[in-house]
Amino acid sequence: MERYLLAGSTLFYLLGFAHSLVLLGAGKFRLGRFNFAAIAAGFVLQTAFLYHRGHDLGRCPITNSFEILVFLSWSLALAYLVVGTTYRISLLGTFTAPLVFGLQLFALLLPAAPSAARRGRPDGWLELHASTSLVAYGVLALACVAGVMFLVQERQLKMRVPNSIFHLLPPITTLAEAMRRLLWLGVGLLSVGILSGFFVGLPIAQFKSGVSFLVWLVYVGILFLWSRNTVHSHRVAQCCVGAFLFALLTLPAMYALGGHLSK
Amino acid sequence: MNIFCLGLSHHTASVSLRERFAVEDGKLGEMLAALRDEAALQEVVILSTCNRVEVYGLAPDPAAAARVCADFLQRVAGTEAEFYRREQAEGARHLFRVVCGLDSMVIGETEILGQVKDAYAAALATGATGATLNRLFQQAFRLAKHARSQTGITRGAVSVGSVAVELAEKIFGDLTACRVLLLGAGQAGAGVARSLQSRGVRGLIIANRTFDRAAELAAELGGMALHFDRWQSVLADVDIVISSTAARGRLLSPDELKPVLTLRGDRPLFLVDLAVPRDFDPSLNEMEGVFLHDLDSLQAMAQRGMDARGREAARCEEIIDEQVREFFEWACQRPSRSPVAAGS
Numbered sequence: 001m002e003r004y005l006l007a008g009s010t011l012f013y014l015l016g017f018a019h020s021l022v023l024l025g026a027g028k029f030r031l032g033r034f035n036f037a038a039i040a041a042g043f044v045l046q047t048a049f050l051y052h053r054g055h056d057l058g059r060c061p062i063t064n065s066f067e068i069l070v071f072l073s074w075s076l077a078l079a080y081l082v083v084g085t086t087y088r089i090s091l092l093g094t095f096t097a098p099l100v101f102g103l104q105l106f107a108l109l110l111p112a113a114p115s116a117a118r119r120g121r122p123d124g125w126l127e128l129h130a131s132t133s134l135v136a137y138g139v140l141a142l143a144c145v146a147g148v149m150f151l152v153q154e155r156q157l158k159m160r161v162p163n164s165i166f167h168l169l170p171p172i173t174t175l176a177e178a179m180r181r182l183l184w185l186g187v188g189l190l191s192v193g194i195l196s197g198f199f200v201g202l203p204i205a206q207f208k209s210g211v212s213f214l215v216w217l218v219y220v221g222i223l224f225l226w227s228r229n230t231v232h233s234h235r236v237a238q239c240c241v242g243a244f245l246f247a248l249l250t251l252p253a254m255y256a257l258g259g260h261l262s263k
Numbered sequence: 264m265n266i267f268c269l270g271l272s273h274h275t276a277s278v279s280l281r282e283r284f285a286v287e288d289g290k291l292g293e294m295l296a297a298l299r300d301e302a303a304l305q306e307v308v309i310l311s312t313c314n315r316v317e318v319y320g321l322a323p324d325p326a327a328a329a330r331v332c333a334d335f336l337q338r339v340a341g342t343e344a345e346f347y348r349r350e351q352a353e354g355a356r357h358l359f360r361v362v363c364g365l366d367s368m369v370i371g372e373t374e375i376l377g378q379v380k381d382a383y384a385a386a387l388a389t390g391a392t393g394a395t396l397n398r399l400f401q402q403a404f405r406l407a408k409h410a411r412s413q414t415g416i417t418r419g420a421v422s423v424g425s426v427a428v429e430l431a432e433k434i435f436g437d438l439t440a441c442r443v444l445l446l447g448a449g450q451a452g453a454g455v456a457r458s459l460q461s462r463g464v465r466g467l468i469i470a471n472r473t474f475d476r477a478a479e480l481a482a483e484l485g486g487m488a489l490h491f492d493r494w495q496s497v498l499a500d501v502d503i504v505i506s507s508t509a510a511r512g513r514l515l516s517p518d519e520l521k522p523v524l525t526l527r528g529d530r531p532l533f534l535v536d537l538a539v540p541r542d543f544d545p546s547l548n549e550m551e552g553v554f555l556h557d558l559d560s561l562q563a564m565a566q567r568g569m570d571a572r573g574r575e576a577a578r579c580e581e582i583i584d585e586q587v588r589e590f591f592e593w594a595c596q597r598p599s600r601s602p603v604a605a606g607s
Binding site for chain 2: 170174226233
């Protein structure tokens with residue numbers, strides 16, 4: 001049942017992406033509702049999957065790499081549904097859908113994803129720490145997507161004759177503002193995640209706390225330098241992409257080496 | 264089908280001739296009544312814009328009625344002209360092409376639809392239209408809306424001014440808070456400044472070597488005049504710079520702009536270089552937060568917009584063919600008391 005929910009959700013994300021691609025190819029892309037609806041449907045099925053999984057586990061379903069990837073893509077979709085529509089950057093969905101789809105497909109392809117098994121009584125601080133951190137990663141993933149869009153649009157504006165995608169992307173100032181707000185939100189959530197980690201009643205692995213703090217520091221540094229006008233939006237966009245890729249690469253290692261959730 | 268269209272347009276007549284035939288709004292009712300009596304028209308609509316003067320009529324003998332209309336218009340204008348004449352299906356097709364902007368100077372322009380609506384409303388108000396022209400014009404208005412939504416006939420910028428506006432909107436989003444510096448008081452720069460103002464730009468500073476000319480243009484556009492030797496002092500405060508001076512050398516280099524960018528912080532700067540030879544060093548475009556477009560790139564983008572609209576025009580023509588058929592099917596089903604006969 002769980003597997004079907006997840007497969008259905010992945011299919012919806014693929015549909016949203018494919019629909020946008022077809023429209024883009026035909027030069028007919030509109031700020032329509034299909035993409036939003038596809039992501040929303042994928043999100044609902046994902047939520048149902050996580051609910052079932054969490055119910056069976058008796059805790060937040062982030063106990064292994066498979067669940068972490070699903071939770072991360074769920075966080076990204078959540079951030080899109082909340083922030084993306086607020087800024088009315090529907091094309092953001094065109095970039096978000098493939099990322100969510102890719103994460104989830106990867107999760108589905110993971111060998112023998114363990115089935116849920118109820119474990120001991122969960123630690124509230126641990127649940128808060130892990131879930132907030134992952135939602136923060138989702139928000140920062142969206143900042144990364146906005147960063148990519150910024151760099152693409154900036155490149156178009158620098159070209160003598162821009163390509164047709166130029167007409168479909170939002171203004172760079174709007175994208176810069178989206179990056180700014182997403183970074184603040186992501187850093188805020190990450191701060192809560194890190195702080196709550198100190199209250200977890202389990203020893204914290206040095207590697208994990210070190211990497212978490214490094215990721216947090218990178219993002220705080222970007223925001224600090226940006227607010228001081230020391231760096232330009234172009235560099236911030238590059239940093240959003242680079243920092244998230246770094247964070248994503250360290251995520252499996254953190255849970256493999258220091259994860260208390262599997263205990 | 265006893266519909267006909269008689270007229271002259273920018274395709275067939277010079278502006279000096281078109282202005283002689285133009286019908287003033289205040290005289291439209293009188294003209295409609297006179298034309299209807301003299302040419303024995305059952306229904307009539309007169310369309311008069313800066314690019315065309317056309318009569319759409321319904322008469323038992325459209326060829327004869329069109330000749331009388333031509334004589335009438337020439338007598339009123341006090342000069343002779345070559346009119347084009349479209350009868351039956353071609354008359355309906357012509358109106359459909361006009362409302363879709365396919366017959367306009369700039370393909371896909373939308374102003375014509377409002378002008379046709381006004382012309383029709385004036386004829387309707389004086390009782391000059393009946394069932395046939397009412398149906399024809401109302402179908403034309405629906406068609407124009409449909410063509411806009413189903414094809415890209417109105418999309419894309421097709422002039423230097425509109426391209427500059429499009430680029431500015433893709434940089435700044437809302438232009439109402441943008442400040443513009445115009446270097447040179449030539450027509451090209453002023454045209455782009457007007458286009459930006461039409462999209463909400465409020466702050467405009469004009470610097471020209473002849474200060475009086477800058478002051479004159481500033482008064483006309485509602486901006487502020489500035490002595491030319493001081494233009495770099497406001498560079499940190501403006502968002503868009505349009506330059507069209509006759510300077511022989513470069514007005515701005517990367518070394519000169521670098522300290523200004525530090526003062527500007529993270530705000531982008533859009534440079535529009537309309538001058539030949541160019542006023543801005545092309546390498547400015549490589550600086551972070553600076554977007555430079557010259558006349559060549561703006562014209563290339565406008566041409567691409569025109570080409571795209573040209574391609575969409577073919578799709579529009581297909582829709583028009585369907586609509587002409589639909590109109591004739593309706594006309595053929597009407598009772599025999601109608602003056603409409605089977606069309607070609």
